[in-house]
Amino acid sequence: MIRLERRPAPSRAWTVATPLLAVALTMVAGGLLFAALGKDPVAAIRTIFWDPLFNDQFAAYSRPQLLVKAGPLILIAIGLSLGFRANIWNIGAEGQYIIGAICGAGVGLAFYPSESWLVFPLMVIAGGLGGWAWAMIPAILKTRFQTNEILVSLLLVYVAEQILASMSLGLMRNPEGGGFPGSRNFQQYPAASNPELIAGTGMHWGVVAAFVAVIGAYVLLNRHMLGFHIRLTGQSPRAARFAGVRPTRLVLFCLGASGALAGLAGLFEVSGPAGQISIDFNQGYGFTAIIVAFLGRLHPVGILLAGLLMALTYIGGELAQFMLGLPAAAIQLFQGMLLFFLLGVDVLSNFRIRLGRREAA
């Protein structure tokens, strides 16, 4: 018989090892899946994980994409992880991301065609505030009326999507766009655009912000009282109240911070890689970031790595669709497996496996 025995304290070694083990298991199970679909598993895995970075033919295009895609994922996931650590569940980052993008873009469009250097910083502030304000709705409803932040934040995503559709068809539609939906393109509006900072790297201001957020979150969680209180609340809410944590303030802070970071990610995306407000500029980064946050163990450095890995599977997945004709659903399944295996092997950090005769309990 195999049985699980609770460890007296969580194993540090396994906490680090489980994500790696989960990636390995995903490769094995994914390989089997691709083999069952009649594709060469080794080639498929190589196409997903290796070719985007090192293949002579594709790397020049796909390498910069890594940072372009990882940037918003990391920025959003860092914000979410703060709340998740304190058991405050913001599931609606996608909505905050959209509203941040709309607010930031709105400020930019309002100044068109200004050439002042102030336009972009103002857009950044408006983007952050927009996401923050959208997250304050579930936060205030929760603290005032004890509503469930999971439901409220999630449902507000669909409200945000409707606003986005309305904006791109109405108020923000490009007056010179020949009636097509979508706003002016920020890439043709230098004062308001978020360009690639170093050619060929994919580095833009959003990626810079993501790195700053990683460092900031690390310092907050490990060196600051607020971060300590976040961790304490997540692990032991009653002990947190005993320590003097005010739960209401913590909910406002965590939802506000995650909303603001998601809003920033939206602004950087819409003014940079996406280029314009359009009905579907949001690629579901707000939802994928939830996976990134957990894959990274809610740890800032873990999230940095998980964001890069997740971005890689996006790019590699597209490449595999294009090169090997793998169905898009198989790639999504592959990403889902990653989270599944991670949660599965997670048990090893708190339990150890014992082989042998089961003691009757």
Added chain:
Amino acid sequence: MTALLTVEGLTKAYPGVLANDRVSFEVAPGEVHALLGENGAGKSTLVKMIYGLVTPDAGKMRLNGAAFAPPEPRAARASGVAMVFQHFSLFAALSVAENVALGMEDPPPMGKLAARIREVSETYGLPLAPDRLVGDLSAGERQRVEIVRCLLQDPKLLIMDEPTSVLTPQEVEILFATLRKLAAEGTAILYISHKLEEIRALCDRATILRLGKVVASCNPRERSAAELAEMMVGTKLTPPSRTETQPGEVMLKVEGLSLPSSNPFGTSLKDVTFSVRAGEVLGIGGVAGNGQDELLAALSGEAPSAGGAVSLHGTPIGRLGPLERRRIAVLAAPEERLGHAAAPDMSLTENAMLTAAEREGLAVNGFLKWPAARAFAEKVIEAFDVRTPGPGNAARALSGGNLQKFVIGREVLQRPEVLVVNQPTWGVDAAAAAAIRQALLDLAAGGTAVVVISQDLDELMEIADRFAALNEGRLSTPRPTRGLSIEEIGLMMGGAHDMEVAHVAE
């Protein structure tokens, strides 16, 4: 007389600990047999094996001469073994009769069952109304439900696990009368406790366990409580020493404190009034669930109250939260060690940060000084003899007694002016309990006002200068401990809790 139950060489190991090591003893029919031992001595494991909840690794049991190895409690019950647990398994929203029916293999129709309950409860002096909701009953009455449920099975052996921890002295007397009558009728009773006077009053024989082994067997009536304690603990215990001090000025004053409980099943505080002087220990007794947690929360600042209801040196502090109260040296240690006083998965260093950041200067402008926190945790470990490999260990890896020493030590070393503790020695071994009590007395001798909330009356008699009791959220007027009789204490705790006067039918 042939033995009813014979236990021979029963052994049970759990990872890292030998809970029972070749335990042997006998229980005769009609005997009240005590299992005496400290927390962690292996009493619970032993009776769980007899009741079929745990399978022994080695050893044999015989019941009425026949081999007895119950694979599950149902089999034990079928053989005539019944058990009343320390923690009741009752549904508050169901009636007494419905709760009893839930525990039976095939319950008779409700009407018949109610009649049986009435009959059994009256025979044994345990009046119970079968149609009352369990949620409306006091702890003592709930225990009666459990006992009646067992008696309906007509057991030959009744196991009672720490039954008096939820009773007032008056209720204990009622229970003992019932148990004596049962024994007189031939039912054997296995009585688990660490309360020596109770065992001397009730039991015919005592088997004493220490660290999983039987260390002695005796007639408790022929031994003094001190002798029994020595057998149980293995060393001579020195009772805490106290220096006579004149209480100083009033430090903490609570006046007309009424506070609804934050928990729907909690007890609201009603017009609680008391004061504590510098250098004084105020003991607050009472049966569990009469507002102890709520009182601690009101004093620690977790549950703020009207400003003037709590004051320090005459300054109202009722509205202040835990952080602000720590700033003015009003400290507290709650009952629940894991999850309230300490975060289970956090290290001792982090748990030191939890309450000591403010007073020990472990944070500057919100930035944490971990080396200082570690040093403070090491200081607590050193000063209070906390047995742990180091401050990096998780709180949940510590034994109850060691963690309790850490929790108390963490507050004591912050030089409080007022310290409030709830159940400071609950589930703690005798040596650690003595150390904790001594620390509280020393603190008072140094001029701190100490409030000890506890359900252990012996503890309060030992260390408190004045005593008051909580009963349904109300606090009795504090009285000097010296000269207080057990009857008076019982009445302060609510007497028999309005339970119908019980008479054992002769």
